[in-house]
Amino acid sequence: MLRCPLKWATGLSCPGCGSQRALAALAEGDLAGAVRVNYILPAVGLYLALLGAGWVFGDNGAMGRLYRRLTSGSAVMAVGVAIIIWMVVRNLAGL
């Protein structure tokens, strides 16, 4: 496994640290184990999946409204803030 350069340089966990372990756990069918190494990955995955769905299925109807909401400036900023908060929390709590 490749080591995160941030972790190597500073000892801090970045928001994505654990992605490789999560993939390895998923490959073995261990869903709970995949979530446990990085709690924000499922949330980010869901957000990206919804963005992808909105992009594929276009701007119409309820899907379009959800897509516009998810891609509004404040929603994107909220995602960024959530990722930073996750990084702070995981380093303080050792998650």
Added chain:
Amino acid sequence: MEYWIIVDNRHAGPYSAEQLLDAGLTADTLVWHEGLTAWVRAGEVGELAAGLERQHMTDSERQAESFAEERDDVATAEAYKSDNRQADACVAEETQCVEPCPPAYIAWSVIVTVLCCTIIGIPAIIFSSMTKSAYYKGDIAKARRYSETAQWFIIASIVLGVIGVPFQMALMGLL
């Protein structure tokens, strides 16, 4: 509250509710204010709808003239009157004549933040967000600039991530 409107296929604003109502706003004109995620008809915005209701019987020509006095520009009123008709046509065509938002690269910036490089990914997310905000405020030029900036942060993040891999392998071999 400040409102932006679509007139003549372009975004304009900010205007106060009074300015818009004095200028002969119609219920079908598309408006936006901070907090909305999409353009809506003026008739669906509480404050504007109430104002439209109040001045239901007033003469729109006279309203346009008072708009001109306020703006100190007679030409504006003439333009605004024709803009209003254009905006109404816009509504009829399901707002397709509005210039599309420049790409905000939201998914990309989130992916690079989580997977490649937090430090460079976070500014990418911020510029993605600012692209959308600027676009909804009607500042297309700014939205374009932010879009490009987000793009460069994403490229830098991916390049650093890819360059980093052999170094990491070498380091792990040494350590």
